[in-house]
Amino acid sequence: MSKRVIEMSNIIKRYYIGQPNELQILNGMNITVHEGEFVAIVGASGSGKSTLMNIIGALDRPTEGTYHLNGTDVSRLNDKQLSQIRNKEIGFVFQTFNLISKSNALKNVELPMLYAGKSRKERRQRALELLKLVEMSDRASHKPNELSGGQKQRVAIARAMANDPSIILADEPTGALDSKTGHLVMDIFHKLHKEEGKTIVLITHSPELAAETDRIITISDGNIVSDTGYKDPDSTETEVNA
Amino acid sequence: MKFWENLKMALSSIWSNKMRSLLTMLGIIIGISAVITITTLGNTLSSTFSNTFQNLGASNLMEVIVAPDNPDEEPDVEDWITMDMIKGFLDKYPGEFYFGQDVQGGEGNLINSQKQTVNVSLTGGAEGTFDYYSVKMLSGRKISFRDSLEDRHTCVVSDVFVKQYFKDNEEPIGQEISLTVNESLPVEFTIVGVYKYNEMLQGMGTGNTKEEDIKTPMYIPYTIASELSGTSDYDEYFYYCVFTFDNSLTPSEAQSKMESYFNEQYEQIKGCGVRVVTNEQVMKVMSSAISILTVIISVIAALSLLVGGVGVMNIMLVSVTERTREIGIRKALGAKKSTIKSQFVTEAIIICLIGGIIGIIVGLLNGEIVAVIANSVIQSDPTYADLLGNVSITPSIGGIVISLIFSTLTGIFFGLYPAGKAAKMDPIDALRYE
Numbered sequence: 001m002s003k004r005v006i007e008m009s010n011i012i013k014r015y016y017i018g019q020p021n022e023l024q025i026l027n028g029m030n031i032t033v034h035e036g037e038f039v040a041i042v043g044a045s046g047s048g049k050s051t052l053m054n055i056i057g058a059l060d061r062p063t064e065g066t067y068h069l070n071g072t073d074v075s076r077l078n079d080k081q082l083s084q085i086r087n088k089e090i091g092f093v094f095q096t097f098n099l100i101s102k103s104n105a106l107k108n109v110e111l112p113m114l115y116a117g118k119s120r121k122e123r124r125q126r127a128l129e130l131l132k133l134v135e136m137s138d139r140a141s142h143k144p145n146e147l148s149g150g151q152k153q154r155v156a157i158a159r160a161m162a163n164d165p166s167i168i169l170a171d172e173p174t175g176a177l178d179s180k181t182g183h184l185v186m187d188i189f190h191k192l193h194k195e196e197g198k199t200i201v202l203i204t205h206s207p208e209l210a211a212e213t214d215r216i217i218t219i220s221d222g223n224i225v226s227d228t229g230y231k232d233p234d235s236t237e238t239e240v241n242a
Numbered sequence: 243m244k245f246w247e248n249l250k251m252a253l254s255s256i257w258s259n260k261m262r263s264l265l266t267m268l269g270i271i272i273g274i275s276a277v278i279t280i281t282t283l284g285n286t287l288s289s290t291f292s293n294t295f296q297n298l299g300a301s302n303l304m305e306v307i308v309a310p311d312n313p314d315e316e317p318d319v320e321d322w323i324t325m326d327m328i329k330g331f332l333d334k335y336p337g338e339f340y341f342g343q344d345v346q347g348g349e350g351n352l353i354n355s356q357k358q359t360v361n362v363s364l365t366g367g368a369e370g371t372f373d374y375y376s377v378k379m380l381s382g383r384k385i386s387f388r389d390s391l392e393d394r395h396t397c398v399v400s401d402v403f404v405k406q407y408f409k410d411n412e413e414p415i416g417q418e419i420s421l422t423v424n425e426s427l428p429v430e431f432t433i434v435g436v437y438k439y440n441e442m443l444q445g446m447g448t449g450n451t452k453e454e455d456i457k458t459p460m461y462i463p464y465t466i467a468s469e470l471s472g473t474s475d476y477d478e479y480f481y482y483c484v485f486t487f488d489n490s491l492t493p494s495e496a497q498s499k500m501e502s503y504f505n506e507q508y509e510q511i512k513g514c515g516v517r518v519v520t521n522e523q524v525m526k527v528m529s530s531a532i533s534i535l536t537v538i539i540s541v542i543a544a545l546s547l548l549v550g551g552v553g554v555m556n557i558m559l560v561s562v563t564e565r566t567r568e569i570g571i572r573k574a575l576g577a578k579k580s581t582i583k584s585q586f587v588t589e590a591i592i593i594c595l596i597g598g599i600i601g602i603i604v605g606l607l608n609g610e611i612v613a614v615i616a617n618s619v620i621q622s623d624p625t626y627a628d629l630l631g632n633v634s635i636t637p638s639i640g641g642i643v644i645s646l647i648f649s650t651l652t653g654i655f656f657g658l659y660p661a662g663k664a665a666k667m668d669p670i671d672a673l674r675y676e
Binding site for chain 1: 247
């Protein structure tokens, strides 16, 4: 049986704690994601999708509950440790690409490795490999404003892969692209999933996109309303949030 | 993250906003260049000053002054320094000290072969007097203290006088001249030496008089001058006496020799002593006055750095706000608070340091410009040129080092707050920032 990469139990997130307008966004979520899964988290706006993503991505801490990422209890870490988790364990892909505009593609891919303290040579080599993987080798020295949306997203995916993270966390990665380039980007995710065995968590509001993945977790009003479950490649059983 | 990466990042950020960075630096540039200009000028002034002093031979000057124990009392004339004391002093240290006191002997005139009147002013003195007035000898010897003691009628005349009196290139040394002194008796003098006349050093403020009409000083023995001026009795005593000392002595050696001799002389005299003052001391006081003035003005100029620093902080705050999203991205990719902080502080330091370096260059150029102007003024007048030579700019190394340190500190001080603001940003909010 595969390793559990994400193990969330009873995750609750509240805002404005202790104030009259206290707001509970997540109502005790339990999610387990195994290594090598391609999971889609689907939900409408306001369903708690983004809050969940922030917690999965170690950008935020849950109010209650525990979140183990690759065995580490992320919910108890301080800011500095969270930075390190984001750097080494998580590869973000954003809807709006979020590349550093004044750095070229190569430098953008190198950046997480710079923060990880890798040597210049190592960074350069790995960044070039990754750009090759997303078929952007010929655009290495281009700045983001010289790239199309699809190209930017491919660079962003290469950047997400830089420190070989435990999970790739993609937030509406095709949201800003037309359907054709969106499909091309999705193809890269499939390639990373199949060829590199990456664990990918895709957050989207599009059922169509979600249908391309192995497993769909649907959330609504801070609760999981359905989960197609984990299919262990070694067994025929389907496990749901075990 | 490594320092070099930070540095590269800072430089590329400054470069991508060239105009804004330059304007931000302007405050620092003005502040630092003002400090450097002032310290350079101060330094140049005091070194020119001490060089001129050296040129004048004035640093080997020393004065012994009668000092009554009660400073409010006038010392009696009988308690003043006597000719015997002076003679004893010079005999005790032969070749080390020279009598440098001078006295005006009045006016003299004589008629040359063309029946023209040549005027001179008589100055009584000895070897030291020549040093005191920075008289450059062209030929022959100086008037000596022995001339005074032995009442020899010797004189040293100027090259101007030689031209005025001996029209036909006669050898002046050894010649006897007869001089009408103070419109009375003719007095005979033997010329023993010729000096080079300098309008600024020995001039009588005659301005642009034609050469043949200039009245130049003629040096004669001290005692003879005081006799001619009719103050003979009075001049047997000295309230103060100037000496020059040989270069083989250091000023402090000279001072201690002089102090010990004259203190001994004054042991028996009640209620009165002597005080020895060296020109070195006077020079030091003046030099330190210039230094203090330089420091004070520099500090005032450095205040403008504060204004520059506030400018840097302002721009850094704008830059942090503008780059909120970038900060969010960096944080999402794993940049720690400390990484973000050092990135922005480095940027502020680099802005200030580049500004500081430009300021130093501008300040040094200012100094050079002043030197060029000063030199052209000095060279236009040969009497000044002779005395001052070329003013060469001597930048203050201390000023440069302190400026660099100060601009770095300005960068740190005014960069910390904006950098802290950047570091504290919440990555989620920062990523959402439009």
